[in-house]
Amino acid sequence: MPLAEENPLLRDPPLILPVVIIGNGPSGICLSYMLSGYRPYLSPEALHPNRILHSKLEEARHLSIPEQDLEYLSEGLEGRSSNPVAVLFDTLLHPNADFGYDYPSVLQWKLEQEHYIPHIVLGKGPPGGAWHDMEGSILTLSLGDWMELPGLKFKDWVMGKRRNIKSDRATPAEVASYYKHYVKVMGIQRNFIDHTYITSVVRPYREPDDSVSHDCEDVSCEETPIDKEKKAVPKKNWKVHGYRRAADGSHQAFCLFAESLVLATGTFDAPARLEVHGEHLSYVSHSIAEFEEAVGKGRLSGEVDPVLIVGAGLTAADAVLCAHNNNIPVIHAFRRRLNDPSLIFKQLPIKLYPEYHKVYHMMCTQVSSAASNLYPTYKSYPEHFVLSFKPDMKCVLQSTSGLKKILKISMALVLIGSHPNLFFLKEQGRSLGHHHNQPISCKGNPVEIDPYTYESCKEPNLFALGPLVGDNFIRFLKGGALAITRCLELKQNKTRHQIVESGSDDRVS
Ligand SMILES: *[C@@H]1O[C@H](CO)[C@@H](O)[C@H](O)[C@H]1NC(C)=O
Numbered sequence: 121m122p123l124a125e126e127n128p129l130l131r132d133p134p135l136i137l138p139v140v141i142i143g144n145g146p147s148g149i150c151l152s153y154m155l156s157g158y159r160p161y162l163s164p165e166a167l168h169p170n171r172i173l174h175s176k177l178e179e180a181r182h183l184s185i186p187e188q189d190l191e192y193l194s195e196g197l198e199g200r201s202s203n204p205v206a207v208l209f210d211t212l213l214h215p216n217a218d219f220g221y222d223y224p225s226v227l228q229w230k231l232e233q234e235h236y237i238p239h240i241v242l243g244k245g246p247p248g249g250a251w252h253d254m255e256g257s258i259l260t261l262s263l264g265d266w267m268e269l270p271g272l273k274f275k276d277w278v279m280g281k282r283r284n285i286k287s288d289r290a291t292p293a294e295v296a297s298y299y300k301h302y303v304k305v306m307g308i309q310r311n312f313i314d315h316t317y318i319t320s321v322v323r324p325y326r327e328p329d330d331s332v333s334h335d336c337e338d339v340s341c342e343e344t345p346i347d348k349e350k351k352a353v354p355k356k357n358w359k360v361h362g363y364r365r366a367a368d369g370s371h372q373a374f375c376l377f378a379e380s381l382v383l384a385t386g387t388f389d390a391p392a393r394l395e396v397h398g399e400h401l402s403y404v405s406h407s408i409a410e411f412e413e414a415v416g417k418g419r420l421s422g423e424v425d426p427v428l429i430v431g432a433g434l435t436a437a438d439a440v441l442c443a444h445n446n447n448i449p450v451i452h453a454f455r456r457r458l459n460d461p462s463l464i465f466k467q468l469p470i471k472l473y474p475e476y477h478k479v480y481h482m483m484c485t486q487v488s489s490a491a492s493n494l495y496p497t498y499k500s501y502p503e504h505f506v507l508s509f510k511p512d513m514k515c516v517l518q519s520t521s522g523l524k525k526i527l528k529i530s531m532a533l534v535l536i537g538s539h540p541n542l543f544f545l546k547e548q549g550r551s552l553g554h555h556h557n558q559p560i561s562c563k564g565n566p567v568e569i570d571p572y573t574y575e576s577c578k579e580p581n582l583f584a585l586g587p588l589v590g591d592n593f594i595r596f597l598k599g600g601a602l603a604i605t606r607c608l609e610l611k612q613n614k615t616r617h618q619i620v621e622s623g624s625d626d627r628v629s
Pocket of ligand 1: 606610
C-alpha cells in the first residue's frame, strides 16, 4: 500500500507537525506559499507612490518583508481592511489600487529554501476551497487580478485559457482552476492533502508529571477536567482528528499533532439564518442553488405566487436576476435603506457590473410609484424584515416603522450571507471572538487576533486569517499570511536559540 506509506496522516505514532493549516482556499494556499520559503523583497527598480512607506522600505531593502517590523511599516496606512498588515501588503502588491491606479507591485519574490517551515494544508476538496463549489455562471465580485495570489499574474494565466477576453471579471470556475494550477506551478502541492475532513481539534490537558504522550488512542487525558489541585496544564500541541475520503469512497480516520494550528476555513460553510418563527418550513430555502434547481425543473412557471427574496447582497441580487429572467414574480425584502452607503451596489463600478446596477435600479424604482410598472413582476420592500413564516405559505413582513404586511408566496429565499463552520472546535470557537459566546462571523464577530501576528488573543499557537478575521476580499487575506509567516519564523528562531543555549537538540520536527 504505497499510498498509506506516503500519507503523513497515517503514521504511527502520529506525526507532530510544526504547522497544520485547516482550509485549502486562497488563505491556506497563500500561507503555504510563504511557509515554503517564497520571500518578498522590495524590487530594485520599484518606487512606491507613498513616499514615507518607500523610504521605510529603502532602509531595510536587504531584508525580506517578513523579516521587518510590520507595525512600523504599516503605521499611518489607510485602506478598506481594518487589519493594518492586510492594508500594508495590499499596497505593496497593488499600490493605490483604491484610487483606480494600476501600478505594478513593488515586490519581487525569491525562493529561499532555508526559510521553509514544515506544514500541511488540509482541505475538503481540491486546492481552491469553496471556489470549486460556487455556481459556475455567476461572475465574481472582485476584479480578476484582485483574486490573484503572489507570483502568478491572474490576467496572464487567464489569457492563455480564454479564447476571447471581453470581461475584466472572472468566473468562479476560472478562479478555482487558477488556484489549483497555482499550487502546482509553485511546487507547493506536496504540502496539500485534499479530501480531508476535520472532526475535532483539541488541546489536551495533562498533569505536570505526565510523560509526553503522543498516543492518539489515549483519549482519557483529553477528558481530564482542569483540576487546579493537580495543576493540570494544557499540553503544548494541538491534537487534530479527522478522516480522509479515498477514491473508492472509503473513509480513513487519522490523528496528528500540531505545534501551531492555523484556521483558514473561510465563511462559506453555513448560511446565515433569520432566526424567525417558521424558518424551518419546507418552502423556506437558504440556498440559491435550490432556487435555480426549482426554476430549472419548471416548478415556478406559469401563474405562481411571488417568490420572496430576503437580503441586499450579491447572492440576493443573483436570485432577483434569475427570477426576472424567468418571469417569476418577486417580492424583495431587505432591512437597509436604499441610500445606505454600505450597500454593496454602491461600491461596484457601474461599467463593470451593469447587471447588479440594474438590480439596484429595480430596488429603487419601486419606491417612486411613477416608475413602478417598469418591472411589473418585481416588488421592492426596503427597510422591511421578516417577522415569521406561516405553514400556509404566508409570510409576515414588518417595516422599520412598524407596519405589518401578510403576503402569500410560493417560495422564500433567505440570502443574507453565511457563517464560518468551526464545529470541530470546542463550542464552535465561540470563545475566540471579540464578543464572547457568540458565533464567529466575518463582519459582526471575527476571531480576535493580535493585529501584527494574527495569533489568537485567547489561545496561544492558534492563528486565523481571511474571512475569519474580517477580511472577506482575497486582496486582504495575504496580509494574514505575511504576519503568520513572520510570527512562526520568530517562534522557530526562538526555539533554535533555546536549543543552542541549553546544548540539547531533542526537538521533534
Ligand atoms: C530568523 O533567524 C535567521 C537566522 O538567524 C534570520 O536570518 C532571520 O531574519 C530570522 N527571522 C526573523 C523573522 O527575524
